[in-house]
Amino acid sequence: xxxxxxxxxxxxxxxxxxxxxxxxxxxxxxxxxxxxxxxxxxxxxxxxxxxxxxxxxxxxxxxxxxxxxxxxxxxxxxxxxxxxxxxxxxxxxxxxxxxxxxxxxxxxxxxxxxxxxxxxxxxxxxxxxxxxxxxxxxxx
Amino acid sequence: xxxxxxxxxxxxxxxxxxxxxxxxxxxxxxxxxxxxxxxxxxxxxxxxxxxxxxxxxxxxxxxxxxxxxxxxxxxxxxxxxxxxxxxxxxxxxxxxxxxxxxxxxxxxxxxxxxxxxxxxxxxxxxxxxxxxxxxxxxxxxxxxxxxxxxxxxxxxxxxxxxxxxxxxxxxxxxxxxxxxxxxxxxxxxxxxxxxxxxxxxxxxxxxxxxxxxxxxxxxxxxxxxxxxxxxxxxxxxxxxxxxxxxxxxxxxxxxxxxxxxxxxxxxxxxxxxxxxxxxxxxxxxxxxxxxxxxxxxxxxxxxxxxxxxxxxxxxxxxxxxxxxxxxxxxxxxxxxxxxxxxxxxxxxxxxxxxxxxxxxxxxxxxxxxxxxxxxxxxxxxxxxxxxxxxxxxxxxxxxxxxxxxxxxxxxxxxxxxxxxxxxxxxxxxxxxxxxxxxxxxxxxxxxxxxxxxxxxxxxxxxxxxxxxxxxxxxxxxxxxxxxxxxxxxxxxxxxxxxxxxxxxxxxxxxxxxxxxxxxxxxxxxxxxxxxxxxxxxxxxxxxxxxxxxxxxxxxxxxxxxxxxxxxxxxxxxxxxxxxxxxxxxxxxxxxxxxxxxxxxxxxxxxxxxxxxxxxxxxxxxxxxxxxxxxxxxxxxxxxxxxxxxxxxxxxxxxxxxxxxxxxxxxxxxxxxxxxxxx
Numbered sequence: 001x002x003x004x005x006x007x008x009x010x011x012x013x014x015x016x017x018x019x020x021x022x023x024x025x026x027x028x029x030x031x032x033x034x035x036x037x038x039x040x041x042x043x044x045x046x047x048x049x050x051x052x053x054x055x056x057x058x059x060x061x062x063x064x065x066x067x068x069x070x071x072x073x074x075x076x077x078x079x080x081x082x083x084x085x086x087x088x089x090x091x092x093x094x095x096x097x098x099x100x101x102x103x104x105x106x107x108x109x110x111x112x113x114x115x116x117x118x119x120x121x122x123x124x125x126x127x128x129x130x131x132x133x134x135x136x137x138x139x140x
Numbered sequence: 141x142x143x144x145x146x147x148x149x150x151x152x153x154x155x156x157x158x159x160x161x162x163x164x165x166x167x168x169x170x171x172x173x174x175x176x177x178x179x180x181x182x183x184x185x186x187x188x189x190x191x192x193x194x195x196x197x198x199x200x201x202x203x204x205x206x207x208x209x210x211x212x213x214x215x216x217x218x219x220x221x222x223x224x225x226x227x228x229x230x231x232x233x234x235x236x237x238x239x240x241x242x243x244x245x246x247x248x249x250x251x252x253x254x255x256x257x258x259x260x261x262x263x264x265x266x267x268x269x270x271x272x273x274x275x276x277x278x279x280x281x282x283x284x285x286x287x288x289x290x291x292x293x294x295x296x297x298x299x300x301x302x303x304x305x306x307x308x309x310x311x312x313x314x315x316x317x318x319x320x321x322x323x324x325x326x327x328x329x330x331x332x333x334x335x336x337x338x339x340x341x342x343x344x345x346x347x348x349x350x351x352x353x354x355x356x357x358x359x360x361x362x363x364x365x366x367x368x369x370x371x372x373x374x375x376x377x378x379x380x381x382x383x384x385x386x387x388x389x390x391x392x393x394x395x396x397x398x399x400x401x402x403x404x405x406x407x408x409x410x411x412x413x414x415x416x417x418x419x420x421x422x423x424x425x426x427x428x429x430x431x432x433x434x435x436x437x438x439x440x441x442x443x444x445x446x447x448x449x450x451x452x453x454x455x456x457x458x459x460x461x462x463x464x465x466x467x468x469x470x471x472x473x474x475x476x477x478x479x480x481x482x483x484x485x486x487x488x489x490x491x492x493x494x495x496x497x498x499x500x501x502x503x504x505x506x507x508x509x510x511x512x513x514x515x516x517x518x519x520x521x522x523x524x525x526x527x528x529x530x531x532x533x534x535x536x537x538x539x540x541x542x543x544x545x546x547x548x549x550x551x552x553x554x555x556x557x558x559x560x561x562x563x564x565x566x567x568x569x570x571x572x573x574x575x576x577x578x579x580x581x582x583x584x585x586x587x588x589x590x591x592x593x594x595x596x597x598x599x600x601x602x603x604x605x606x607x608x609x610x611x612x613x614x615x616x617x618x619x620x621x622x623x624x625x626x627x628x629x630x631x632x633x634x635x636x637x638x639x640x641x642x643x644x645x646x647x648x649x650x651x652x653x654x655x656x657x658x659x660x661x662x663x664x665x666x667x668x669x670x671x672x673x674x675x676x677x678x679x680x681x682x683x684x685x686x687x688x689x690x691x692x693x694x695x696x697x698x699x700x701x702x703x704x705x706x707x708x709x710x711x712x713x714x715x716x717x718x719x720x721x722x723x724x725x726x727x728x729x730x731x732x733x734x735x736x737x738x739x740x741x742x743x744x745x746x747x748x749x750x751x752x753x754x755x756x757x758x759x760x761x762x763x764x765x766x767x768x769x770x771x772x773x774x775x776x777x778x779x780x781x782x783x784x785x786x787x788x789x790x791x792x793x794x795x796x797x798x799x800x801x802x803x804x805x806x807x808x809x810x811x812x813x814x815x816x817x818x
Binding site for chain 1: 211212213237239240241242244245246247248249252253255256259260263665668670671672673678690691734752754755777778779780781783784785793795796798801802804805806808809810
């Protein structure tokens with residue numbers, strides 16, 4: 001188990017968090033290769049099913065990345081993402097998913113450093129939690 | 141139909157290949173479902189690289205394309221064009237970001253980066269297999285531009301576009317055009333007088349038939365997108381009828397209210413009723429309500445009091461002297477000013493910078509009137525300044541015998557701004573030289589960390605200053621102490637002599653940093669464009685797209701983008717005007733066809749999507765006797781909020797369909813990271 005590496009899926013909005021990830025790379029900020037990004041137009045376009053499906057298929061952690069409140073490229077998609085996320089999060093916790101496995105973060109296109117920081121921190125959290133029991137890497 | 145997806149892996153020189161085992165990734169790609177061919181090349185975006193893709197399409201081997209390379213944000217358009225050239229619909233294309241989001245971020249972890257590249261390519265292939273051809277849409281372009289900021293950058297951008305025949309709105313929040321450059325005395329490296337080169341340009345923008353000045357105005361809100369921006373502008377309340385005002389200045393002379401004079405950097409005072417500066421364009425008076433003392437009990441919007449003896453109304457001095465009736469305090473002026481909308485095709489932001497004040501630098505005795513910023517010194521040296529160009533120090537009006545300049549105040553300092561303000565070395569040398577040339581007996585010292593003079597004729601300028609006898613000390617200044625009387629003592633460390641030094645000076649000038657002008661972040665937010673970590677507006681790509689922003693149709697120029705001198709600002713503003721003219725000249729611009737569509741069979745007409753749409757593009761309409769959601773494509777911006785909310789899965793966001801994202805999730809998890817996957 002010592003060489004286990006988590007598999008993390010990040011749904012990143014095209015206008016802020018995806019740009020932030022690009023900036024982290026171009027400034028050569030390091031974060032673990034466990035982070036896999038799926039590009040979406042807006043955090044508001046992320047269906048609850050995407051997150052559930054990712055966990056179901058074995059992702060050890062899921063992070064939703066959007067623009068800071070007030071900065072949404074589509075006016076208010078991130079507000080919708082927030083409302084939807086909070087509801088889903090409660091549901092997932094009720095279903096037995098550890099609350100730390102699923103996370104929402106606002107990361108702007110200029111926050112390359114913060115993108116790397118958040119990813120390092122999230123990877124460490126997931127490593128501490130261990131493999132997702134729902135996943136193919138886990139016991140279930 | 142089974143797709144034939146081609147995977148093209150780029151080395152990006154060493155940028156990708158240095159951290160990702162490309163051969164391994166290419167071999168792996170051929171094993172993915174739907175992949176017909178996988179190739180590698182040193183630079184996939186180069187012509188030979190694109191040719192690989194075009195040939196495979198033309199040979200019928202490939203009908204979907206995945207390029208594993210840098211970021212789609214810069215290179216997607218290039219590869220889409222290659223698809224189009226080879227006769228394939230350009231939207232049958234997907235990128236795997238294995239440079240910015242893989243090799244660069246995981247440099248040194250070749251195994252991890254290689255595995256991640258495999259996952260990202262599997263994800264892109266899974267999506268590509270399900271892509272459908274989409275039709276590009278076009279929008280007509282409104283042939284006009286808004287330029288925000290009427291400093292030297294904004295004025296040149298406006299003149300270029302106006303000269304091409306386009307209507308330009310030139311907006312500035314100050315009552316006059318001219319910006320910071322209007323405050324400067326001379327300009328390096330030629331020492332020509334700032335006013336002599338700037339004021340004719342100010343007149344030119346005012347007189348140009350295609351330019352409409354919107355001074356003393358702010359951008360309130362911005363809606364729409366490239367080709368059709370709708371901008372709400374608020375013209376602030378001047379309390380003077382500018383149609384009647386001739387700028388004679390009689391009211392200014394008569395006015396009794398006083399406050400700090402911004403134009404002279406607070407070194408003297410101006411009236412509550414003022415004209416920004418003598419060469420202001422437009423030369424019109426503005427009443428600053430905050431410092432108005434309401435002479436003769438005359439409040440704005442109230443009838444005049446009646447003199448008990450004469451029975452005449454009591455006019456304020458400003459009203460008494462105004463010969464044109466421009467100054468009428470009884471009118472019900474709206475303190476918020478007037479808001480109106482303009483429609484423009486493109487926007488250029490050239491909102492400039494502000495020089496840091498001295499107050500944050502407690503170690504340099506900012507309380508002493510003889511410690512000033514270099515911008516203040518600029519005003520003292522200027523013929524239009526508070527001393528009419530006489531070199532006097534503020535405390536007692538005496539001519540300083542010893543002057544010390546301190547560099548990098550607030551710049552290259554992690555307590556304030558980590559960046560170099562770029563122009564301070566040269567403007568300090570310039571001010572030192574102006575003093576030394578006019579008053580050769582003055583001792584002038586400049587304390588530098590480094591002297592940075594990288595510009596045409598700049599090093600020669602520096603050498604000449606040294607020959608004039610200006611003394612250059614390399615070393616950081618630790619403190620400036622106030623001495624009894626009005627004197628100052630500068631304490632520094634001379635790095636070359638490896639010893640602490642002190643200097644008694646009559647005047648100390650701080651080369652304070654250039655920082656983003658107040659409200660820039662707010663303006664950026666209204667426009668939807670991002671600021672970098674240092675607070676200046678961010679370009680799409682430092683080298684290739686230096687004036688473009690993350691929002692198509694909005695461009696940046698001058699110091700709003702970062703510190704720069706006048707030649708650079710003007711060059712950049714002319715680059716921005718040229719970029720902004722491209723869509724105006726084309727007359728129509730392509731927009732991405734990523735809009736939502738409703739499957740009328742699945743839609744139950746519940747209407748959940750209707751209030752969620754940020755663009756009011758969805759309405760419930762009756763189709764064949766049933767209530768269904770209908771999307772107005774022209775209004776849809778493609779955010780996908782409706783698709784995510786639809787309980788019947790009836791709405792699909794083209795280009796990012798649920799099926800495609802599920803396929804990506806499946807691909808990313810089926811090669812999950814627990815060890816080597818080959």
